[in-house]
């Protein structure tokens with residue numbers, strides 16, 4: 001299983017005591033999941049949240065800070081740009097302009113994200129016939 005997790009202190013919303021939060025992002029067969037959980041040692045209030053691609057920005061930042069960014073590497077440097085572009089567009093569900101920018105970033109080795117995010121993208125590219133992998137910069 002591909003995942004990244006982080007633990008961090010936070011203030012309990014109910015009583016203000018310091019609670020230990022844990023957050024994680026996981027790559028499952030059908031895509032990304034995230035979750036955050038904490039339970040207060042002071043008042044016992046428990047908090048849990050989870051979702052799919054909609055990871056909260058603060059959790060994503062914590063993961064990137066804790067583990068460092070992962071970089072998407074195209075193994076086959078001669079990979080067909082049209083094929084790569086098509087795969088990126090499918091993944092982005094975005095416009096041509098966005099996909100072009102991303103293509104340039106990917107080609108230059110400058111596309112980074114959390115390990116589960118980049119691993120997912122690498123898998124999708126492999127499915128599209130482009131040899132790619134997630135690597136540490």
Ligand SMILES: [Zn+2]
Pocket residue numbers: 012013014015016017040041042043044045
């Ligand atoms: Zn509390």
